[in-house]
Amino acid sequence: RGCARLRRAAARDFLVGPRGTLRALVKALKFHLLPEQRGVLGTSRTRPRRCEGAGPVLFAVGGGSLFAIHGDCEAYDTRTDRWHVVASMSTRRARVGVAAVGNRLYAVGGYDGTSDLATVESYDPVTNTWQPEVSMGTRRSCLGVATLHGLLYAAGGYDGASCLNSAERYDPLTGTWTSIAAMSTRRRYVRVATLDGNLYAVGGYDSSSHLATVEKYEPQVHSAPPIQLPRPCPPAVPSPVSQRRQGGAGCPGRVCLQQVLCPPQVNAWTPVASMLSRRSSAGVAVLEGALYVAGGNDGTSCLNSVERYSPKAAAWESVAPMSIRRWVCGPGSVVRAHPALPRG
Secondary structure, three states, X not given: OHHHHHHHHHHHHHHHOOOOHHHHHHHHXXXXXXXXXXXXXXXXXOOOOOOOOXXXXXXXXXXXXXXXXXXXXXXXXXXXXXXXXXXXXXXXXXXXXXXXXXXXXXXXXXXOOOOEOOOEEEEEOOOOEEEEEOOOOOOOEOOEEEEEOOEEEEEOOEOOOOEOOOEEEEEOXXXXXXXXXXXXXXXXXXXXXXXXXXXXXXXXXXXXXXOOOEEEEOOOOEOOOOEEEEEEOOOOOOOHHHHOOOOOOOOOOOEEEEEEOOOOEOOOEEXXXXXXXXXXXXXXXXXXXXXXXXXXEOOOOEEOOEEEEEOOOOEEEEEOOOOOOEOXXXXXXXXXXXXXXXXX
């Protein structure tokens, strides 16, 4: 009996004893149950742990050559300037989507030489092993993938029969895929990037033409401010008080203003300014608060042109072109200036 009372007291003290314990418990609960809100709910406690002294590693995953589709993978160590062969995926994948969530690398969908894939697998660099993850709800190759607030997003692609405009989201904490709003345009060879807490689906191919259009997805819930709508005044009621009320009872002939709350703007793709050029399979990267798009294919030729999008200006502008025309290129950004790059 004494032990039971002690357990009950310990449980009660856990909830109401130390200051902030209950608050931390509620925050953790919200973080797990509201994945679309993790961007605003995240704290130092929710950031993945990193090994001390660990450096960035670049992975080359799957892909195809002239006569084969590969499941082989390699990793480049920036500290030693060397490529290392790592464990191969369990499935050969070309046209695959690759993204990192925390300390794991995810290979999403793709094409194995016979069919388009819905399967997903993840790589653990500590154990040098790939393990299967929950499959997507739709087969996708030539898809766009990106990570945001610890969630993995897959958009567009090709299912073996048609281009797709559907999109879905994977939560590694629960191991579940959830459908999100479909894009307004079907996009194959689309590229997806994250900027300022939003997803951007850039260009692609819709089975008939290469696209310059761009869409933005905002995963967090934001309620629109209330608006004032006019409505007829109620019948006049003779009252000294009501007659003094602007737009209230006792004001025949006037129009009252009624406050209406707009529904939350959530789970929707919205169009933004189109690019200056049509592009599929372009390279995308984020640098200094701007979205850069390089190369790609416009339906006639490969491109060497580059443009960038500013969310503040809501407009695209051309920047210096590359020296070589590139299709399916992969740009990236680093913090340190490379010693080979000229200065000034």
